[in-house]
Amino acid sequence: MAAVTYLLLLWSVTGFSVAQGYTGNGGNFAVDLGNILPTLTRPANASRIFYGIMFDAGSTGTRIHVYTFIQKDSDGLPVLDNEMFQSVKPGLSAYADMPEIAGYTIRQLLRVAKKTIPRLEWKRTPVVLKATAGLRLLPPAKAHAILEEVQDVFDESPFFIPDDSVTIMNGTSEGILAWVTVNFLTGHLYPNTKKTVGILDLGGGSTQISFLPKSKKTISVSPPDYIAKFDMFNTTYELYTHSYLGNGIKAARLSALGALGAKGLESKVFKSSCLPKKFRDDWTFGGLTYKISGIPYGYTGYKLCYQEMQKVVKGIIHQPYELRDTGLFYAFSYYFDRAVDAGLIDGTQGGTVLVRDFRKRAKEVCNKMSRHSTMSPFLCMDLTYITCLLKDGFGFKENAALQLTKKVNSVETSWALGATLSHFQNIRIH
Known part of the structure; x- marks a missing residue:
């Protein structure tokens, strides 16, 4: 776990602000770390916890992560000792017209931090x-109204509030930070090695892909904003990374239904052959409610559903020049x-799944829709979308292996x- 903190406190991103304000030399880790860790009143030989x-x-x-780090000595590396994690649903965007409830949600989750962190360490x-x-x-x-409510809750809290403590993160930062985290946790980023794993993140509203290309042509033929440079261990890496807003799994449902951005929702029913014929429901996402249904007298099945999903993917998702020889994707x-x-x-436990496994299961679910209609009416649509996204979108081969996991070394x-x-790089806590 020491390696986890080591890399993330060294890396800096060029071209956009992820580690903005970090002035360390990147070569003397102990000196830099001594400047950024909290000042604690303890004997000189005692471990420092922050x-x-x-x-x-x-x-x-909305998820809260409370991390505990240990700095055992001034010349050594800090260790990620523990992560306390809790989440609640729905997301804050569901309170677009009731921002005060967003503030209440954050206030309740802060109780987790108060229970985890000793009172003397709060400030x-x-x-x-x-x-x-x-x-x-x-x-x-x-x-903005939601963020202001969150900021008010933070300002009332007993914790330290950095500058820009409440922000909307851009998709590039999201993809890179996830890539660095996963590669650290899997032990794939050490000095003098370029063996890494790619990452695929599928949220509700957006999806991200990040990997280290093996072919220079991947970099040269990709759109400029798909390539991010960052320095690590005195080496400059060029990462292929992109975030697709509107291609998360729930936004993709709306796109397939023709509902994303539609007006007059009260009087419209959005139908799909990806849904069971007799299914009809009100479905809420992003603070809006949509009337959706299957096609009562139409056809269902994998082939028709796949055609619907291609409209959400083709012409939108960029296919990297190469995905082979990039190693395993998480x-x-x-x-x-x-x-x-x-x-x-x-x-x-999670496990390894091939792209064709998603395709085979999507076919089984979609072609026997009634069996899954009660417990999971969106299962056909979602599995078909994942298959289409991986194959027609990113261009993965059917035998490409994906390591599906929720945690690595007990960390999300x-x-x-x-x-x-990154925030420990950017700020000085005294």
Whole structure:
């Protein structure tokens, strides 16, 4: 676990602000670390413990991560000792017209931090919230109102409030921080090695892909904003990374239904051959409610559903020049959740799934829709979308292997750890 903190406190991103304000030399880690850790009143030879609080305000839920770090000696590396994690649903974007409830949600989750962190450490422990696709999809004024409510709750709290403690994170930062976190936790980023794993993150509102290309042509033929440079261990890496707003699994449902951005929702019913024929319901996402249904007298099945999903993917998702020879990809969030729902992996252990496994299971579910209509009416649609996204979108081969996981070394596989440690680079806590 020492390696987890080591890399994330060294890396800096060029071209956009992820580690902005970090002035360390990157070569003398102990000296830099001595300047950024909290000042604690303890004997010189005692271990120093410090904490960080990160809120992940996603489109479908709000999660709090409370990290405990140990600095055993001034010349050594800090260790990530523990992560306390809790989440609630729905996401803050569901309160677009009731921002005060968003503030109440954050206030309740802060209780987790108060129970985890000793009272004497509260005033030197930073608390940060970063919102992702859910708030990106809202009208700016409504998103701002929610962020203001969160800021008020933070200001009332006993914790340390850094500058820009409540923000909407851009998709590039989200993809890179997740990539760095997962590669650290899996032990793939050490000095003098370039062996890494790619990451695929499928949220409710957006989806991200990040990997280290093996072919220079991948870099040269990709759109400039799909390539991010960052320095690590005196080496410059060029990462292929992109976030697709509107292609998260729930936003994709709306796109397939023709409902994303539609007006007059009260009088419209949005239909899909991906849904059971007799299914009809009100479905809420991003603070809006949609009337959706199957096609009572139409046809259903995988082939028709796949055609619907191609409209959501083709011409939108960029296919990297190369995905082979990039090593294993770790896939999480809704990739993991829907694979569990489909019986492809164990919900506790996770596991390796081939792209063709998603396709085969999608066919089985869609062609026997009635069996799954009660418990999971969206299972056909979601599995078909995942299959289409991986194959027609990113261009994965059917035998490409994905490691589906929720945690690595007991730490959530998300951008939150990287974002937390990035703040320890940017600020001085005294």
